Amino acid sequence: MEKITTHTGTALPMRRSNVDTDQIIPAVYLKRVTKTGFEDALFAEWRDDPKFVLNQDDFRQATVLIAGTEFGTGSSREHAVWALKDYGFKAVIAPRYGDIFRGNSLKNGLLTVELPTEAVEWLWGAVEADPTLEITVDLVEREVRAQGRTWEFEFDDFARWRLMEGLDDVSLTLRDEDRIAAFESDRDAWRPRTLPV
Amino acid sequence: MSRTPQTAEGTRPRTLAEKVWDDHVVRTGGDQPDLLYIDLHLLHEVTSPQAFDGLRQAGRKVRRTDLTIATEDHNTPTDNLFTIADPTSRKQIETLRANCEEFGVRIHSLGDAEQGVVHVVGPQLGLTQPGMTVVCGDSHTSTHGAFGSIAFGIGTSEVEHVLATQTLPQAKPKTMAVTVNGSLPEGVSAKDLILKIISITGTGGGKGHIVEYRGQAIEELSMEGRMTVCNMSIEWGAKAGMIAPDEKTFAYVQGRPHAPQGEDWDAAVEYWKGLGTDAGAEFDREIVIDAAELSPFVTWGTNPGQGVELSGAVPDPVSLDDPAERSAAENALKYMGLEAGTPMRQVDVDVVFLGSCTNGRIEDLRTAAEVIKGRKVADGVDMMVVPGSARVREQAIQEGLDQVFIEAGADWRFAGCSMCLGMNPDQLTPGQRAASTSNRNFEGRQGKGGRTHLVSPAVAAATAVAGHLAGPADL
Numbered sequence: 001m002e003k004i005t006t007h008t009g010t011a012l013p014m015r016r017s018n019v020d021t022d023q024i025i026p027a028v029y030l031k032r033v034t035k036t037g038f039e040d041a042l043f044a045e046w047r048d049d050p051k052f053v054l055n056q057d058d059f060r061q062a063t064v065l066i067a068g069t070e071f072g073t074g075s076s077r078e079h080a081v082w083a084l085k086d087y088g089f090k091a092v093i094a095p096r097y098g099d100i101f102r103g104n105s106l107k108n109g110l111l112t113v114e115l116p117t118e119a120v121e122w123l124w125g126a127v128e129a130d131p132t133l134e135i136t137v138d139l140v141e142r143e144v145r146a147q148g149r150t151w152e153f154e155f156d157d158f159a160r161w162r163l164m165e166g167l168d169d170v171s172l173t174l175r176d177e178d179r180i181a182a183f184e185s186d187r188d189a190w191r192p193r194t195l196p197v
Numbered sequence: 198m199s200r201t202p203q204t205a206e207g208t209r210p211r212t213l214a215e216k217v218w219d220d221h222v223v224r225t226g227g228d229q230p231d232l233l234y235i236d237l238h239l240l241h242e243v244t245s246p247q248a249f250d251g252l253r254q255a256g257r258k259v260r261r262t263d264l265t266i267a268t269e270d271h272n273t274p275t276d277n278l279f280t281i282a283d284p285t286s287r288k289q290i291e292t293l294r295a296n297c298e299e300f301g302v303r304i305h306s307l308g309d310a311e312q313g314v315v316h317v318v319g320p321q322l323g324l325t326q327p328g329m330t331v332v333c334g335d336s337h338t339s340t341h342g343a344f345g346s347i348a349f350g351i352g353t354s355e356v357e358h359v360l361a362t363q364t365l366p367q368a369k370p371k372t373m374a375v376t377v378n379g380s381l382p383e384g385v386s387a388k389d390l391i392l393k394i395i396s397i398t399g400t401g402g403g404k405g406h407i408v409e410y411r412g413q414a415i416e417e418l419s420m421e422g423r424m425t426v427c428n429m430s431i432e433w434g435a436k437a438g439m440i441a442p443d444e445k446t447f448a449y450v451q452g453r454p455h456a457p458q459g460e461d462w463d464a465a466v467e468y469w470k471g472l473g474t475d476a477g478a479e480f481d482r483e484i485v486i487d488a489a490e491l492s493p494f495v496t497w498g499t500n501p502g503q504g505v506e507l508s509g510a511v512p513d514p515v516s517l518d519d520p521a522e523r524s525a526a527e528n529a530l531k532y533m534g535l536e537a538g539t540p541m542r543q544v545d546v547d548v549v550f551l552g553s554c555t556n557g558r559i560e561d562l563r564t565a566a567e568v569i570k571g572r573k574v575a576d577g578v579d580m581m582v583v584p585g586s587a588r589v590r591e592q593a594i595q596e597g598l599d600q601v602f603i604e605a606g607a608d609w610r611f612a613g614c615s616m617c618l619g620m621n622p623d624q625l626t627p628g629q630r631a632a633s634t635s636n637r638n639f640e641g642r643q644g645k646g647g648r649t650h651l652v653s654p655a656v657a658a659a660t661a662v663a664g665h666l667a668g669p670a671d672l
Binding site for chain 2 (some may be wrong): 015016017018020023024026027028030031032033034035045048068069072073074075076077078079096098099100102104107108111117156157159161169170172173174177179180183184188189190191192193194195196197
């Protein structure tokens with residue numbers, strides 16, 4: 001996986017809370033068996049509306065998405081993360097996320113950080129006033145910077161290290177394969193197995 | 198060996214969630230999150246193809262095919278068993294079949310007696326048992342927590358991780374108790390209870406917590422009802438929902454195809470009996486609800502937390518203090534085509550959907566059939582009845598429930614996720630309004646432009662007859 005340290009880019013303000021993963025990518029687009037090619041499906045139902053923020057020329061180059069609270073709640077579909085990445089987003093800033101979406105984002109190198117509502121509202125205003133405003137999401141320093149202002153964010157140490165090193169979880173876990181095998185040899189015999197009975 | 202969930206004397210009392218967690222830790226400490234062993238991995242066609250691809254690219258195998266099982270549910274038709282008209286959908290199903298063949302995973306395909314919605318299939322086979330860890334690439338995996346297991350939805354990268362290692366690295370969540378005191382009043386169901394809970398907590402209220410539902414009203418629920426409650430844990434953001442196993446749980450599991458037998462059964466029950474939260478164990482948070490105050494509950498908005506009593510009215514966004522909630526409510530009313538102040542009973546519907554992993558089990562079909570028996574679905578309303586699994590469908594037919602629905606004018610279908618999500622052919626058309634026993638009323642969830650009111654099976658059946666949101670008492 002590519003190493004993630006810091007990202008700087010212009011931003012897209014999405015003034016909406018509870019943007020669930022069904023909105024990020026409707027179910028009808030989940031039929032593909034690949035991990036790419038989902039850019040057209042991103043926010044598909046809202047993109048019919050010419051006033052929708054994704055359709056505004058000012059924000060077409062944006063790589064940072066700034067959203068309201070409870071972003072990515074609902075369905076576990078990792079396609080939501082793939083669609084955001086395929087479209088060109090590298091980072092998301094929101095007050096809070098759905099847990100599964102957040103986990104999925106960090107497995108795919110989409111940098112999702114949490115800032116308080118006040119900071120998000122300030123950023124919305126600043127970006128709407130000046131769409132060329134560049135925002136830096138810095139995983140190393142654990143801070144967001146824009147227009148001379150700085151906000152710190154919390155980020156799990158282990159997840160941060162993984163992203164910065166570009167490590168994949170399966171390889172990391174397999175380093176402990178002997179422990180997995182030991183656990184398995186110690187499991188109760190009555191635990192169910194899926195083999196046909 | 199005999200691992201025991203009983204907390205040693207003199208040590209800190211533990212919750213149900215902590216006991217199950219502790220008994221599945223492969224590795225703990227250091228800088229990394231705990232590595233949890235996974236007892237059961239459920240697969241379906243939508244969230245697994247990219248995971249199998251990952252295995253293939255890395256030259257890896259499925260570590261424990263004997264703890265893995267697949268079925269076809271999300272993307273399948275329910276009007277017939279064998280013709281998938283859409284080529285992309287067909288390819289996804291064929292990909293699952295080919296992957297299961299290649300990697301040696303047991304699969305229940307369309308037409309098989311055990312095919313159905315993944316969260317209905319696990320319990321009915323007896324694969325879901327107390328004290329387990331269960332995962333699936335589907336957020337409603339929390340359903341299996343009804344047996345006293347830690348069960349949660351995962352993304353496709355994690356599906357690949359579990360296939361390859363049978364484990365998952367997981368930060369230990371906090372614990373929360375939802376204590377429901379007293380008995381649910383007559384006519385109030387598990388669905389009404391969970392919709393009420395979500396309306397109190399909001400969609401993010403359970404974030405970072407494993408929730409234990411407990412108290413008299415929970416103990417009095419059937420296993421089907423407990424599954425309905427745990428199923429919707431994700432709708433208020435909880436990591437998982439659980440209920441302590443009791444005699445009802447054991448009776449449900451006993452005799453099913455994969456239940457332990459003979460001495461194994463005795464050993465299992467002894468273990469299961471020790472799983473309950475110890476006296477004096479502390480939760481990080483607790484919510485207390487008085488069951489006696491509850492009544493049938495429905496949603497008016499576009500997230501599951503936007504609900505109100507059936508006897509109530511569409512709320513006025515102006516009455517909401519929180520600006521984000523107010524704005525969400527304004528958007529929701531616009532999308533739903535509703536006026537503030539409209540009594541919920543005056544909301545007419547076009548479609549009624551009975552089914553899903555939330556309310557597609559035999560008890561749900563029985564409840565709805567009892568309401569609709571001898572009555573007719575109102576003119577202009579389409580009612581679709583979709584059993585949660587082929588097995589549920591078979592049982593319903595044996596009990597004559599299919600005839601009750603057919604005589605009422607409802608559409609009796611084959612098993613699948615169906616209209617719960619707008620992925621397969623069963624979808625709302627733009628502007629259509631549905632009363633649905635499923636779990637999500639998100640914009641477009643049941644089809645582009647479709648409008649969803651989440652309801653219980655009894656309210657769904659009464660609504661089908663009345664043509665507007667209604668309870669059995671209104672008929």
